[in-house]
Amino acid sequence: MRVAVQEAPFDLGAEVAGFADGCGGMGAVVSFTGIVRDRPGSGLQAMEIEHYPGMTEAALTRIAQEAQARWSLGDVLVIHRFGRLAPGETIMMVATAARHRKDAFEAAEYLMDYLKSRAPFWKKEIARDGAEWVAARDEDEAALDRW
Amino acid sequence: MRVAVQEAPFDLGAEVAGFADGCGGMGAVVSFTGIVRDRPGSGLQAMEIEHYPGMTEAALTRIAQEAQARWSLGDVLVIHRFGRLAPGETIMMVATAARHRKDAFEAAEYLMDYLKSRAPFWKKEIARDGAEWVAARDEDEAALDRW
Amino acid sequence: MDVLYFAWVRERIGLPKERIDSDAATVADLVDELRAREDRYAAAFADLTALRVAVDQQLSDFDAPLSGVREVAFFPPMTGG
Amino acid sequence: MDVLYFAWVRERIGLPKERIDSDAATVADLVDELRAREDRYAAAFADLTALRVAVDQQLSDFDAPLSGVREVAFFPPMTGG
Numbered sequence: 231m232r233v234a235v236q237e238a239p240f241d242l243g244a245e246v247a248g249f250a251d252g253c254g255g256m257g258a259v260v261s262f263t264g265i266v267r268d269r270p271g272s273g274l275q276a277m278e279i280e281h282y283p284g285m286t287e288a289a290l291t292r293i294a295q296e297a298q299a300r301w302s303l304g305d306v307l308v309i310h311r312f313g314r315l316a317p318g319e320t321i322m323m324v325a326t327a328a329r330h331r332k333d334a335f336e337a338a339e340y341l342m343d344y345l346k347s348r349a350p351f352w353k354k355e356i357a358r359d360g361a362e363w364v365a366a367r368d369e370d371e372a373a374l375d376r377w
Numbered sequence: 378m379r380v381a382v383q384e385a386p387f388d389l390g391a392e393v394a395g396f397a398d399g400c401g402g403m404g405a406v407v408s409f410t411g412i413v414r415d416r417p418g419s420g421l422q423a424m425e426i427e428h429y430p431g432m433t434e435a436a437l438t439r440i441a442q443e444a445q446a447r448w449s450l451g452d453v454l455v456i457h458r459f460g461r462l463a464p465g466e467t468i469m470m471v472a473t474a475a476r477h478r479k480d481a482f483e484a485a486e487y488l489m490d491y492l493k494s495r496a497p498f499w500k501k502e503i504a505r506d507g508a509e510w511v512a513a514r515d516e517d518e519a520a521l522d523r524w
Numbered sequence: 525m526d527v528l529y530f531a532w533v534r535e536r537i538g539l540p541k542e543r544i545d546s547d548a549a550t551v552a553d554l555v556d557e558l559r560a561r562e563d564r565y566a567a568a569f570a571d572l573t574a575l576r577v578a579v580d581q582q583l584s585d586f587d588a589p590l591s592g593v594r595e596v597a598f599f600p601p602m603t604g605g
Numbered sequence: 606m607d608v609l610y611f612a613w614v615r616e617r618i619g620l621p622k623e624r625i626d627s628d629a630a631t632v633a634d635l636v637d638e639l640r641a642r643e644d645r646y647a648a649a650f651a652d653l654t655a656l657r658v659a660v661d662q663q664l665s666d667f668d669a670p671l672s673g674v675r676e677v678a679f680f681p682p683m684t685g686g
Contacts, residue, residue, distance in 0.1 A: 242397055246408065247390030255415025255465040260485075261393065261408045262478065264686050268402030280612055281685075282678060285662035310685060318402040322686060331409065331605070332520075335486050338407075342478055342686055348664065350678075351685030352612035363613050366682035373479075411605050427531055428604075429597060432581035457604060469605060478686070489605055495583065497597075498604030499531035510532050513601035 231298065231306045233290045235281065237313040242320050249307050253327035256304035260334040261325040262342055268317035273357040279312045279321065282350035286310070293344045300377075301337040303328050308341065310351065343373045378445065378453045380437045382428065384460040389467050396454050400474035403451035407481040408472040409489055415464035420504040426459045426468065429497035433457070440491040444473070447487065447524075448480040455488065457498065490520040525590070527554075529568070530599035533575065536568040551577050551596060552586045568598075576601055606671070608635075610649070611680035614656065617649040632658050632677060633667045649679075657682055 234240075242263055250259045266277045294306045304327035311321055324341045328334040353364040381387075389410055397406045413424045441453045451474035458468055471488045475481040500511040528541045548554035555572065558565040569575070572586060578597040579588050590596070609622045629635035636653065639646040650656070653667060659678040660669050671677070 241390075241394070243388075243390030243392075243394030245390075246393045246410075247388070250389055250410055250412060250467070251465075253412070255412045257412055257414045259408075259410040259412065261406075261410075262482070263393075263397055263406040263408075264478075265397060265400070265402045265404055265406065267404045267476070279685075280615075282609070282611060282659070282662070282680070285659060285678070288662060318398075320397070329414070331411075331486075331489055335409070335482065335489075339478075339482050342482075346686035347683055349685045350611070350659070350680065350683055352681065353684045354612070363681065364684045366684050371682075426604075427534075429528070429530060429578070429581070429599070432578060432597070435581060493605035494602055496604045497530070497578070497599065497602055499600065500603045501531070510600065511603045513603050518601075 231294050232308070233287060233294055234309045235286050235290065236309070236311055239311070240309050240320065240323070242323060245307065245309065245323060246325060249305065249325045249327065253304045256327040257329045258331040258334040259325060259327045260331070260338040261323060262338050263323045264321040266315050266317050266319050266321060273359060274317055274355055275358060276317075276356040277315045277321070278354040278356060278361075279315065280352045280354070281310075281312045285350050289349045290345065293341060293348065296344070297326070297337045297340050300340070301326075301328065301333040302330075303333060303337055306337070306341070308345070310345070310349070312351070340377055343370070343377065346370050347374060378441050379455070380434060380441055381456045382430075382433050382437065383456070383458055386458070387456050387467065387470070389470060392454065392456065392470060393472060396452065396472045396474065400451045403474040404476045405478040405481040406472060406474045407478070407485040408470060409485050410470045411468040413462050413464050413466050413468060420506060421464055421502055422505060423464075423503040424462045424468070425501040425503060425508075426462065427499045427501070428457075428459045432497050436496045437492065440488060440495065443491070444484045444487050448475065448484040449477075450475050450480060450484055453484070453488070455492070457492070457496070459498070487524055490517070490524065493517050494521060525593055526595045528595065528597035530597065532600055533568050533598050537564050546590070548590055550586070550590060551579065551584065551588050554590060554596065555586065574600060606674055607676045609676065609678035611678065613681060614649050614679050618645050627671070629671055631667070631671060632660065632665065632669050635671060635677065636667065655681060
């Protein structure tokens with residue numbers, strides 16, 4: 231299990247390939263990647279991500295451990311960036327490895343649902359005409375109910 | 378949308394990274410990768426994958442199109458290999474991009490469920506003490522019911 | 525028409541593909557003709573619930589008509605992914 | 606104890622962290638003390654349903670006791686991922 235909270239970019243391809251290689255052929259590897267949206271005309275210039283040093287790492291570790299307790303997983307990887315990101319940049323990723331695809335998929339969705347609403351990150355969208363904190367969505371909180 | 382059926386290995390990291398880059402920052406990218414299991418002591422020497430040229434490409438394309446019709450997706454990628462693969466080698470991958478993670482996850486699971494039971498591939502495990510065709514699992518057929 | 529065999533059906537019958545001229549009206553009729561040929565065909569088609577069929581590269585049923593069909597394929601349930 | 610503010614709570618109050626000596630028994634009591642200080646605090650804590658609190662880096666409730674606590678943090682609902 232690896233949990234990283236970092237300002238620096240990470241190499242998505244290298245991380246996914248390295249994770250899959252390191253899993254000793256578990257059979258099924260799922261990855262999720264979050265990217266700063268890059269829509270023409272949106273006026274979005276950057277995404278600023280604030281976090282709570284110390285608590286962030288602990289929260290992500292606890293979420294990853296909980297996933298490992300609930301599903302039969304070979305490995306779990308979580309990387310989340312903070313700081314100022316440009317449109318198109320990779321914000322974060324999770325990866326799960328399991329013998330069966332159902333476990334790998336469910337664990338990755340669980341990680342994302344909890345990470346989204348229980349890990350101390352806050353996003354601010356910097357646009358040409360001003361900056362705005364991203365509001366939490368009711369459906370993100372509701373997504374936790376299924377677990 | 379890209380569907381590839383090939384004997385040659387593919388570079389998982391490059392494919393995932395290229396897919397994410399090419400999606401214009403859709404926000405959410407999910408990938409699934411199937412790997413030949415590599416358990417110590419299993420005696421598995423190779424996996425032979427047979428397919429039905431012509432029908433395979435058409436079936437995968439139809440499944441990918443159906444996913445695009447059902448979910449709001451930026452893009453879909455399917456790569457599936459055939460021929461003789463060693464333990465630890467990558468068999469196949471799917472990737473989906475969407476604005477919302479729920480769409481990306483569901484579409485990837487849909488692709489996998491249909492690909493598993495409706496695309497004409499057959500796996501044979503070559504072990505030290507003999508070779509055996511992999512049997513279809515009832516739960517794979519049952520997985521289609523949820524869609 | 526061309527008749528194709530895959531996976532253990534191919535192995536049991538001993539060839540991947542053959543040209544068959546048949547007046548069989550349906551896939552099931554064709555299966556009956558094949559079964560009557562030789563033991564290896566009878567063995568391959570012993571249990572139809574263990575088999576799937578594609579007609580002109582579309583998954584189909586054993587009662588599908590064969591009129592105008594160019595290609596029929598027999599194989600076990602698929603195991604991709 | 607250290608009191609931390611994140612995201613728009615930090616912006617509204619105008620600082621990320623401060624040392625506060627307080628006899629508040631619970632988080633809610635601490636919030637009342639802060640609200641009474643200055644308008645910027647009253648504005649930040651106007652609607653507690655829009656806020657979350659962590660006590661010693663664990664998500665907590667506003668009725669959590671503060672005895673022995675070293676660090677309290679206030680912030681809006683999280684939006685990671």
